Each structure stands twice: as C-alpha cells, then as structure tokens.
Amino acid sequence: MLTKLQKKFALSRQGAKDLIKGCLACVLQNLALMFPVGLLYLLVSDLMAGGVPSGKIPFYIAGCILCLALIFLTTWFQYNATYFATYVESGVRRISLAEKLRKLPLSFFGKKDLADLTSTIMADCTFLEQSFSHFIPELFGAILSTTLVAISLFFFDWRMALAALWVIPVSFAIVALSIKVQDRLGQKQMDAKIACADGIQECLETVRDLKSNNAEENYLKGLDKKIKAVEKRAIISEFGTAAFVVSAQLILKLGIATVALVGSLLLMDGSLNVLSFFLFLLVASRLYDPMQAALQNLAAVISTRTHVARMNEILDHPVQEGDSSLRNKGCDMVFTHVGFSYNDGETVLQDVSFTAKQGEVTALVGPSGGGKTTVSRLASRFWDADKGTITVGGMDISKIDPEALLSLYSIVFQDVTLFNNTILENIRIGRKDASDAEVLQAAELANCNEFAEKLPKGFDTLIGENGCELSGGERQRISIARAFLKNAPIILLDEATASLDVENETLIQSALSRLIANKTVLVIAHRMRTVAGADQIVVLADGKVAEQGRPETLLEQNGVYRHMVEVQARSATWTI
C-alpha cells in the first residue's frame, strides 16, 4: 500500500506514511466535531422527558469540557500531521527531484525545456504541497468519518439514514464523472502555462537581440497572446470544474430537504418519534459540511494527477549507471565504429573510429554541423552512443558511472557557464577542495590576473549572473583556469580560445601547452592555425570521419583539411 501511495502521489516512503497519518487525523477531527451533536441529542431527550435532573448537570458540564478538549486535541494532531509533515515532504520532494536531475543524462534536458523543468520543481511542488496539506487528508478524512457516521445512522433508523445519505454517492459520482474532462482541461492549462513561461524566459534571455533587430514589438505581441491564452485556459478550466462541483454540491443540499420530507411523513404516520427526527436534522446539518469541502477537494485531487505525472516523468526517467571504480590503464581514448543520433532517424554520427592517444593532441576539425561537438559529448558520456564503443584506457565508458568518469576530464566549453559569485569561487568549481593559493596559481596560468586585478575587489569581485560583468575573453579565461585547477588526465577543449584576442590567445596557448603535457587532449577548433601543431587531425564531415592523420600528411592530400586551411588563409587577407 505504501509503495502504491508513493507512486500515485510522487511521495517518499516517510511522506506516504505521513499522508496516512494526516488522513487519520482528519477522520478523528471530523468525529470529534460530531460529539457535541450526541451531547445535544441527550440534552434534548432529557428536556423532552421533563427537564434535566440536577444530578445530571455535572455530566453535561463534563461532556462540554470533554468535547472542547477532544476538538482541540484532534485539531492540533490534524494540524501537525498534515501541515508540518507536508512541508517536510515538500522539501524532500524538491531535493529528490534536484538530485534526480543531477543524475539524468543530458539527452533528457535536450528534450525538455528549462521553463518546464523549473515549473515542475517550483509550481508543481507547490500545488502538491496544497494537495497534501488540505485536499487529500480532508477528502479521505471526510469520506471515512462520514462512512462511520452513516453506519451508526442505519442503526437508528434505516429509512431516515437513506433519506439523509442518498445524496452523497450521487454527488460524488457527478464529480468522478468529470475526471476525463478535468484531465483534458488541466493538461491544456498546463501547456498554456509552460508556453507562457517559456516565452517570458526566452524574451528575457534574448532582449539584446530583440532590441538590436527592432523585433521587440512583434515579439511582445506574441508573448501577449501566450499570456492571454493562460488567462483563457484558467477560466475555462475553472468553469469546467465549477460546473460539476457546484451541481454536485446542490444535489448534496437536497439531503436536508429529503430528511425533512421523509421525517415529516414518518412522523405523521407515527413510525418515527420527534427525538429521532430531531437527531437526523441535527446530524444532517453537520454531515454535509465536510462533504461540501470533500467535493471541492475531490476535484482538486483529480487535477493533482497532472502534476504528479509530470513529476514521475522525471523520477522514473532511467539514469546513466555504471561502475564507480576506475580501472583504466592509461588514458588513450578509442572510438570504434561509433554511431549516434539525437532524435530517432536523424543520424548525426556514422561509423566514427579514431584513437586520441595519451600525450598527444588530437584535433577535431571539419565543416559546421559535421559532428565535432557531438563527438566530445559522447567522449565525456553526456550522451551515450547508439552503436559502437568508446573506451578510455581500455574501459568501456558506457559501463562507468558518469560522475566517476568525469573525474578524469577537464572540459573547457565554447559557451562558458559562470555563477553569480566571486572570480575565486568560480575558478574553485574546478576542484572544490582547492586552497586559495592553488586557485590563484591556476588563475595566473590562465592569465586571469590581467583583468581580475583591475576589478574593485580583485579575485573577490562578484561577477553577476552568469558572469554578465565580464567580457567573452575574460569568461573563457576563468573556464580555462578551472581546467588548470582540476588538472585531470583527459582534456576536452571545445573552441577554448575562440573568444580571446591574439595577445591573450598566444599567452594561453603557451600555458595550455604546459597543462596538456602527457595528457590525452581532444581539441575542437574552427581556426586551422590553432591546430597546426596537433599530433593528429580528425576531419569530421556529415557525421563521418572524412580524413585523419598528421597535419602535414593531410596538407599533402587534396582533401577537406587542405581546403579548409586554404580557405582560411585567403580569408585572413580579407578587409571590410
């Protein structure tokens, strides 16, 4: 049962236990609220029998105090069991989602956009928070306590019990019938919300390009449409839910009328006494309140399914697994007949075979879209190859835990990601236990001093979100400093010096040549002069290895590499 609950509501084991406790607490609270009705029944029966005997007054006083104490205790228990446990579980859920996201392969992120994932972690979790603190325990609490009360009503008078209770299954059936409609409306509302969040995020990220292309007005018109679509979808969804819930609540109200009607008829033919009639009227006045709320909650619990499904999509996604002990002999990287596609049917790499030897620089070159970045992604197991094998020091990387594998790599990406922190801490990402002196040494090697010393607080200067206060070249130097600090045996450089001016590029190239000594180096480069000194060139065109060999050998052939070198040599003389 616990496992089923966990799956159904995307809960931890403790969360599932707490949910059961919360429901139980709501049952107790609802039953405690029924005690005054029983006390009132006894009091009225005494009054009708000629007055309350003086010996019974302490009993009624004690009864009142007991009722108050019970209501207080059960409410306190209910509050703790639902609210407190819910917020603890909410924290656990967000952490487990974040932990899962950390372990998911990049292929997952390629298919999901950021706004969607953010909305799952923030908005869906918030919705579930409300569901578990209010909707679900109250719904189950109301159903269970009403069932208990209903059973006892049948002992009193089955005819009156039927008159009071027939409305409950009918009204619940009306809301239950709306499940499909609500699911559809909920999904459409969610899609509209995600499209809108996506649009807002894209607008903020691209504001510079929109302004420079005078495209702001048109873009904002599109965004307005998305915002209006959310509004429209919310109203339709609300209306759809309300139509069913309000109809069901109206049916529920009929219960009091049928109790009054059937009670009067039975009273007239003498088969019901006034006291029982009074009891049923009293119970009916209390019985439907939790049911009214339960109907509302049932509708909300139905829409919980959309949010849980989105969360389970992340939680159930297979993670890349593997051995966490590294048994590589050296760090030669060997691609053997590797084939890959991001999307089914669109081949990106086909039968790619080459060896990047330890102690050598292997350069990947070729026309744009040829598959260079894809090769580096597969080499670091950001994605898994569909065909063939990739080995590092003889280990098949598809069988190695990605985190363990990446401890062998220093990677410098084309697009550098920086954190809103100091330069020092941004470099320390390379090795979190590095001392300040080691970080500063790596920074010096990557020529970061040149710009850091001009900043107001030097290396302790905050660099803004994603390093927005730095130039492209400065950002890239921080990324190179991280690689120096990590000092791993395999180095992947994806256009690592592309944003540097000639002076800095020369300085960093000489520092890089110190870093890469005796390491396996895979360089992606567009500028042929940066790879002229490589030990091996692998030319990738249309996802296949078009040529491979030493640069001077390839220059002698009349192939793609020679053509690229010639074209770039000609372009060097161009002027605007």
Ligand SMILES: Nc1ncnc2c1ncn2[C@@H]1O[C@H](COP(=O)(O)OP(=O)(O)OP(=O)(O)O)[C@@H](O)[C@H]1O
């Ligand atoms: N995340 C992705 N999802 C789907 N297709 C992708 C993805 N990344 C790249 N591609 C496609 O894979 C092919 C190879 O891209 P890749 O980035 O590896 O080429 P590249 O040689 O590095 O290009 P460039 O020199 O322009 O950076 C391209 O057709 C590209 O559109």
